[in-house]
Amino acid sequence: MIAAVPAVVAVWAVAVVVRAVTSDYPLGGGPEKVPCAEALAFGGARLPDGAYETDCTVRAWQDTYYGARFRMPRADVGAWLRNTYPAGPGPTTELCDDGADFCVNMSTDGTVPPGIDADAVQIDVTYEDPATAYVTFGAFTV
Structure with a gap:
């Protein structure tokens, strides 16, 4: 023995x-599939009307990261962002993922809306064609 x-x-x-x-x-702490409602709620958002081809995950070990990827009507992106984060910073082209047409970055500098679990939210939008936008959403703790 x-x-x-x-x-x-x-x-x-x-x-x-x-x-x-x-x-x-x-x-x-590898990625696990989660409902998109859970992933987006962590960052104070909801899946926009007309979203499709959704893929949402969570990774948790020392920090928590929720990610969501989806396509939506290009014409609706601006309204979705304004309705989701009315006091948030406007879209920019600085600090975006490669290939993104614009992004929104909110962090612990006071731009993350109060009452959500995430310390930071990053949204990258890529216009794939005249009708379609590909959105990459990340909400995480730091």
Whole structure:
């Protein structure tokens, strides 16, 4: 029995090393699918009317990150942003993801609306064609 202990420890150590080398999230906290209502609510938003091809996730380990990606009618983006964050900063082209036409960035500098769980919210909008906008939404703690 005592001779088996080193073998068990060796197998465990090999498993830990293999996981660390092969995983993007060796300590856990990898992305998990969640309802989009949950992901957007963390950042004080709701899924806009007409949104489709939705994909929403959460990653949590030391911090929490909710992400949402969806397409929506291009003509409705401005109204959705104004209705969601009426006192928020306006769209900008600074600090946007590569390829985005514009973005909205709110953080702990006072631009995140009170009463939401996230410390920061980032929204990138890419116009794919005259009718479609691709939105990437992230809300997270810092």
